[in-house]
Amino acid sequence: MVGAGPAGIYAADILDKSDVQVSVDLFERMPAPFGLIRYGVAPDHPRIKGIVTALHKVLDRPGIRLLGNIDYGTDIKLDDLREFYDAVIFATGAMSDRALDIPGIELPGSHGAADFVSWYDGHPDVPRTWPLEATSVAVLGVGNVALDVARILAKTADELLTTDIPPNVYEGLKASPVTDVHVFGRRGPAQAKFTPMELRELDHSPNVEVIVYPEDIEFDEGSMAAIRGSKQVDMVVKTVQEWAIRDQGDRPKRLHLHFFHSPAEVLGTDRVTGLRTERTELTGDGNVRGTGEFHDWDVQAVYRAVGYLSSPLPEVPFDHNTGTVPNDGGRVLDIDGDQVPGVYVTGWIKRGPVGLIGHTKGDAAETIANLLADAPAEPKEGDPDAILGFLEERGIPFTTWEGWGKLDAHERSLGEPHGRERVKVVERDEMVRVSRD
Template sequence: MLRVAVVGSGPAGIYAAESLVAHGPAQVDVYDRVPCPYGLVRYGVAPDHEKIRSISASLAKVFDSPDVRFLGNVEVGTDITLEELGARYDAVLVSSGSSAGRGLGIPGDGLPGSFTATELVSWYCGHPDTRIDAFTDTARHVVVVGMGNVAVDVARILLRPADELARTDVPPHVLDVLRASPIESVSLVGRRGPAEARWTTKELKELGSLTGVDVVVEPAELAVDAAGEQRLAAEPGARRNLDVVREWAQRPRAGASRTLRVRFLQRPVRVLGTERVAGVELERCVLDGHGGATGTGETERVEAGMVVASVGYRGVAVPGLPFDERSGTIPHERGRVVDAAGEPVPGVYVAGWIKRGPSGVIGTNKHDAHETVATLLEDAAAGRLPQPGGTGDALELLASRGVHVVTWSGWRAIEQAELALGESLGRGRTKIVGRDDLVAAALRAAGA
C-alpha cells in the first residue's frame, strides 16, 4: 500500500489524490494550512461566480474514498515538517499553489491604500488569514493595474451593487464595507493595447453590464499594431474582446453614480502620496509592433485613494525544498523535485501552480497532476522511493503538539454552520471567516 502526503487541497492536490487511488492500492492524506478545502476555488474565485465555484461538488467526491483523508488546519513547515512527513509516507506531493501577489515595484508601492489583487481577493472571499478590517477603505477613486480576469473580478466586486452580492456567500463584514463604500470610479489600467489584454469575453461582458455603472473608453487608446492584428487573426477570443471594448467606446454616458474607466497604453510609474495613496502617475505608451509597448515620456496624474496591483501571483518557498526565486516555483522534472544540481530529491513531487507557475484554468491542473502522479508511480515501481523511517500516524504527532486537525467530517460541519449563519441573517449560505470560528464549528461535530 503506497502512502502519500499531499500538501495543498486545491484542485491540483485533489486531482493528484484522485489519480493516486485510481491507479492502485494507495492511501492519501491531503493537508491544508486552512481548515477548509478547495484552495482558490473557495478563496480565489469571486463570490458572484457560483457556476465556476460549483466545481467543488465534484472535487468533494474524491474524499468519499476511504483511502483519501482531508487534514485541514495543518501548516506544513510549522505544525509538522517536511522531514517528519517524509518519515511517515512513501512520498510527499506539494501542491501549495501560488499564494503571494506581485506588487507594482514602483515608487510609492506599499503606501497605505496600495494593495495586491491577492490581498483584496482573499478579503472578499473570506480567507481566514486576511484581517477582516483590511479594507475599511474610504477611497472614492480606485485604480486597478492589470488586464486579466482577476483585475476584472476586482473591478466588478468593487462596482457591483452590494444588494446583488448579498445573494452570494460573501462574508458579512465584506458586505457591510461594500454597502458603505463611497467608490465613484474604478479605472482598469494596462500598459499594452486591447489586442494584448488577457481577459475572457464572458467576464468582460459581465463587467460592462453592471447596474448603475457607466463605462468609459478612450477611442484613441484602442490602437492595434501588426503583432496585435496577428493575434486577433489567430485567436477569436481576442477579436471578440476587442469588439466589446470598441462598443464600450461608443456608448453614451447615462449619468450613472459610478464609472468604470478602461485605460490602454498607460504604464504606472509612480504611486502618489505621502502618508497614504493619493493618486497614480501614468506614462503614455505606444505599441512597438512586436507585442510590447514603450513609454513616450508623456505623463498624467490620476486621482486615486486606492491602488490594486493585479499583475500576477507567485509561489512561496516551502521550508526544506529548493526554490526558484525568479519564477516563484519549485524546480522539477515531470513533477519530480530536483535540487540546484539537477539531481532528484527522493520522494518529493510537485503539482499545480507551485510546479508550473500561475497559468491555465482549473481543469489544467488535472493534466498537470496526472503527469506528476505518473512520475511518482514510475519511481515507486522502480524502487526509487525512500523507505519511511518514522513510526505512528502523523495525526498522533499533531495531536501531541496540540494541533486541532480538521477532518472531512469537520469540514462538513463547517458547511452546516455556514448554512445556519446565512439563515440567521436572512441569506443563503454565508462564509465563516475566523480560523478559530471555523475550527470550533469542526470540533463541535467531533464532540470536542
C-alpha cells in the first residue's frame, strides 16, 4: 500500500479483515501516518481529527505494518514493490491545487489554498513562513477547504492556541493584519459545497463577524429542487438566510460570504491589488450565467480554493484531464484500457478529490473486492522482513508504527506545559530523529 492516509488505512483494514491470509505494509512519504488528517484538516477541527482514533486501532494490528519517510518514485519504484508483494495499491490522495485560468492569477499575493493549508498544518516540505501582509483577503470557492482557509485567516492566533499549531504558524498568524475576509461563490447558497457543520463553525468565534448580503439570497426551480432533495442543502440555506437578515454586530474582524460572484480577474501589476468579479444570475436549473456587471474588490491577497488535484505517479498511467489514475473498480488500466496486473488504486487518486473522508471506505471496499478476486492461487513466499533489509541497504531512514508512538508522545510532551493536547513537530529531520531514537 502506497499512502498511509485514511484511504490507505481503510483499504488495509478491509484487507486485514478478509478471509484471506494476508499481511499489509503501508509505505508513507511522510515520517508520520494519517495523511490528510494530519496535513489537510484545519487544526481547529478536533471532531474530524478524532477519526485518528479509529485509524490508530487499524495500525495497531499485527498484520499491518507502517513504513514511513519513504518517497515512492525516489526511494522505491514499482518494480521493487512487485518483487516483494503480490499486489500494490496506490492511495496517494490529492494535495496540489487545481488551476484557475483567469488573468492575474499568477501575481504575487495570489495563492493556492492547498499550499496555505500545508503551511498552517505544519507540513515539513513547505516553507516555515507565509506572507500574511494583507488587511483584506479574497477566498475563491465555497467548499469546506475554502471555509477552513477563511476561518484560519479571520480568527486570532490566540484562538488557535488550544490546537496543535506549531510555533512558527502561531507567530505568523499573530502578526497578520487581516481585518476582512471575503469568500466568493459563483453560484447561490443552494449550490454551495460546504457542509452545515463547517458553515456554522464560522460563527463560533467571538472575534469574527459573519456577514451575508440579502441580495445574494436567491433561488430558482433548480435551487428549490436541491433544497427539497437534500437535508444538508436545506440546513445550509436556512443558516445563510438567517445570517442575511440579522443585525450586524461589532466583532473586530469580518468574514463576508458573497454568492453570485464569478472571479474574472486578479488585479495588479507587480502584486495583487484587487479582485474583479462578474455578477451572475440563475438560469432556472441551478446553473448561472454572467450578467456583464462587474465589481472590483479592494483586496491585497487572493486564495483559490477551487479543488485539489492528484499528482502523477512514476511508472503508473495517469489521466491529466481528470487528475486520476485510469481504473476499473480500482484495477489500474494502461493506455490501451487493459488491466495492469497486480496494481490498484483507492481514494482520491482513484475517483478524484470529492466527498468527505468517510466516503473513501466505499472506494476501498470496491478495490479490495477486486484485488481479492484477482489474487494469485499461489502467493509469494519469503521473509516478510526482506523489505526492511532492502530499505536499510539503500540507506533509507524509514520510520515505523513504533516510531510514531515515540513522536506522538514527544509532541504531547511539548504541549503539556501549555495545557495543549500536543504541539506538532514540523521539521522532517526532527520527526525522523525522534521516531528512530
